[in-house]
Amino acid sequence: xxxxxxxxxxxxxxxxxxxxxxxxxxxxxxxxxxxxxxxxxxxxxxxxxxxxxxxxxxxxxxxxxxxxxxxxxxxxxxxxxxxxxxxxxxxxxxxxxxxxxxxxxxxxxxxxxxxxxxxxxxxxxxxxxxxxxxxxxxxxxxxxxxxxxxxxxxxxxxxxxxxxxxxxxxxxxxxxxxxxxxxxxxxxxxxxxxxxxxxxxxxxxxxxxxxxxxxxxxxxxxxxxxxxxxxxxxxxxxxxxxxxxxxxxxxxxxxxxxxxxxxxxxxxxxxxxxxxxxxxxxx
Amino acid sequence: xxxxxxxxxxxxxxxxxxxxxxxxxxxxxxxxxxxxxxxxxxxxxxxxxxxxxxxxxxxxxxxxxxxxxxxxxxxxxxxxxxxxxxxxxxxxxxxxxxxxxxxxxxxxxxxxxxxxxxxxxxxxxxxxxxxxxxxxxxxxxxxxxxxxxxxxxxxxxxxxxxxxxxxxxxxxxxxxxxxxxxxxxxxxxxxxxxxxxxxxxxxxxxxxxxxxxxxxxxxxxxxxxxxxxxxxxxxxxxxxxxxxxxxxxxxxxxxxxxxxxxxxxxxxxxxxxxxxxxxxxxxxxxxxxxxxxxxxxxxxxxxxxxxxxxxxxxxxxxxxxxxxxxxxxxxxxxxxxxxxxxxxxxxxxxxxxxxxxxxxxxxxxxxxxxxxxxxxxxxxxxxxxxxxxxxxxxxxxxxxxxxxxxxxxxxxxxxxxxxxxxxxxxxxxxxxxxxxxxxxxxxxxxxxxxxxxxxxxxxxxxxxxxxxxxxxxx
Numbered sequence: 001x002x003x004x005x006x007x008x009x010x011x012x013x014x015x016x017x018x019x020x021x022x023x024x025x026x027x028x029x030x031x032x033x034x035x036x037x038x039x040x041x042x043x044x045x046x047x048x049x050x051x052x053x054x055x056x057x058x059x060x061x062x063x064x065x066x067x068x069x070x071x072x073x074x075x076x077x078x079x080x081x082x083x084x085x086x087x088x089x090x091x092x093x094x095x096x097x098x099x100x101x102x103x104x105x106x107x108x109x110x111x112x113x114x115x116x117x118x119x120x121x122x123x124x125x126x127x128x129x130x131x132x133x134x135x136x137x138x139x140x141x142x143x144x145x146x147x148x149x150x151x152x153x154x155x156x157x158x159x160x161x162x163x164x165x166x167x168x169x170x171x172x173x174x175x176x177x178x179x180x181x182x183x184x185x186x187x188x189x190x191x192x193x194x195x196x197x198x199x200x201x202x203x204x205x206x207x208x209x210x211x212x213x214x215x216x217x218x219x220x221x222x223x224x225x226x227x228x229x230x231x232x233x234x235x236x237x238x239x240x241x242x243x244x245x246x247x248x249x250x251x252x253x254x255x256x257x258x259x260x261x262x263x264x265x266x267x268x269x270x271x272x273x274x275x276x277x278x279x280x281x282x283x
Numbered sequence: 284x285x286x287x288x289x290x291x292x293x294x295x296x297x298x299x300x301x302x303x304x305x306x307x308x309x310x311x312x313x314x315x316x317x318x319x320x321x322x323x324x325x326x327x328x329x330x331x332x333x334x335x336x337x338x339x340x341x342x343x344x345x346x347x348x349x350x351x352x353x354x355x356x357x358x359x360x361x362x363x364x365x366x367x368x369x370x371x372x373x374x375x376x377x378x379x380x381x382x383x384x385x386x387x388x389x390x391x392x393x394x395x396x397x398x399x400x401x402x403x404x405x406x407x408x409x410x411x412x413x414x415x416x417x418x419x420x421x422x423x424x425x426x427x428x429x430x431x432x433x434x435x436x437x438x439x440x441x442x443x444x445x446x447x448x449x450x451x452x453x454x455x456x457x458x459x460x461x462x463x464x465x466x467x468x469x470x471x472x473x474x475x476x477x478x479x480x481x482x483x484x485x486x487x488x489x490x491x492x493x494x495x496x497x498x499x500x501x502x503x504x505x506x507x508x509x510x511x512x513x514x515x516x517x518x519x520x521x522x523x524x525x526x527x528x529x530x531x532x533x534x535x536x537x538x539x540x541x542x543x544x545x546x547x548x549x550x551x552x553x554x555x556x557x558x559x560x561x562x563x564x565x566x567x568x569x570x571x572x573x574x575x576x577x578x579x580x581x582x583x584x585x586x587x588x589x590x591x592x593x594x595x596x597x598x599x600x601x602x603x604x605x606x607x608x609x610x611x612x613x614x615x616x617x618x619x620x621x622x623x624x625x626x627x628x629x630x631x632x633x634x635x636x637x638x639x640x641x642x643x644x645x646x647x648x649x650x651x652x653x654x655x656x657x658x659x660x661x662x663x664x665x666x667x668x669x670x671x672x673x674x675x676x677x678x679x680x681x682x683x684x685x686x687x688x689x690x691x692x693x694x695x696x697x698x699x700x701x702x703x704x705x706x707x708x709x710x711x712x713x714x715x716x717x718x719x720x721x722x723x724x725x726x727x728x729x730x731x732x733x734x735x736x737x738x739x740x741x742x743x744x745x746x747x748x749x750x751x752x753x754x755x756x757x
Binding site: 241 | 470491494495536540543544598605608609610614616617623624625626628
């Protein structure tokens, strides 16, 4: 319903770029969801050196990698891994970040102050480094990669959401709710938080793009899922050696990564316009 | 940069130019041992005393005269536990070094030592200036001083090391006035340095760049004593049974790996010793027979092995190591073994593998895996076998223990007859290859070296060490 509203809005604004981006996003999401129906896991991972590094052809539309695996199948399965990691890590980062942000914005005492200073400390720490430390401690794999991205994104979210909560709790409707005797929890979660929903949606979309980028970066460094699991960043790392002789092996995962991140960013931008009442009024 | 301590091949290439040893191999074929700092030598009839006559009026780069005292100082130093040299065990057979007169030194061994001369050719046995060692103390590795054809003139670690010709060298003087050695870790960067004329020699050219190098420079393809393999944990299933270890050796297609991943730059192993290793006894290469492999596994595990095989590999240490490990994983899956894969960074990997872990399977950190990828390039037959196959050796990571191999190696270690000693090593190689391997052998490396056109006569050893003092540039 909401999605339809958003797509309709894009159509009315003739924002075809964002519309395309939305469709691309949809395409990759469905590839991720339906990967097991399209291709089986066996053909995504089976090594067959006889067909290594074939250029794109009818039977292998994107060619094959250095171990003879079809690139298209690996990209599709890679989308599943990449997007699952991104979505779950963003859910972790947003939910924990929002809870910390809400509590620290609503209550002001030494504990929340200390928590926020701790968050500042974490923000000052390079994010990629923080993620690398988490992966090193937990060992590399899909789960630890997800946790690493999630944990390293929490501080920025906590800070981002504290601001609006701090402002909203002084607004009249919040004070009125308080005067009527509403509990803290009900003021916070049924009056204040819904007012930040637009922020949550936009931030979520943009964070997704960010999470994909960081996840692929860590995988590129070998800190992601272990072979033979296909992951775009790891595929780029493996293809690096063949850039001059067989460019197609780096082209496919590189392009997939580029397109998905661009699409998420464009959709995020368009969403911002859509939920911002001022830009809608101008229509 | 202390030859007594360092084990890195690039450092040893530099050592060869700054230092001399008492005796050396005549050429890169290891055909014969010839004098270097020692002019001649004799051994006593019981084989326990070796007397070396030293070359006279040789001086170290700092002016210290080279004499019998210096030999004693150097050999005592490497055997000294306080130095903590990882190469100390190599010299464990030396009982005492005695100065007879200024130019005569006697080395007494605990047991007849047929390998003594071979050990003295190693870079670890380089002669350092005693004055410089005493003066620099722990910082000696920053200021090495030898007798070689070149002297260090500038060294910025991680950037470059420049040597200049030593005018007082006793042998044939170096041809080039100066040489500069630079570490360039990124393979693609090495290729660029070579093709743009920034460097005259680039080592370890990646196979996929071989074509590009051949266009603007010369590509040397030299045999290497390096063999790459997966060592197998022989202390726990599935590889506790030698039949399974043999089976996996038949499960992989080495030709395909070499052709497709290494672009043809590698050789199918004919035994555990590649070309260039002393006492090589060639065996029949393992065939690629997945059905046979599956059958052999089924003999030991009817219905298949249902555990998971844990595979470890470093990334970037050996030619295409990770890609090859992935391919092996594919082949193992194809014969019904389930696998778990882990990629390591080299320094951590090495530390983990060798970490003592008493009482557990292999007694080392390696026990946490079933198979791990390594390579070895040791050219000395005794040392190469003893490290990997002697049941109580500290470098034996697989927990390998075979009474016959132990017995043969023990006897060979005191056998003063070269022929029968080499025969013993050949027997060991045959047992390991045909009956009880400790590893899944992958391929014999070849050295891919890029060389500027017009550069003549670099001497390339199978151990991947280079001698460049007689190199001429046109």
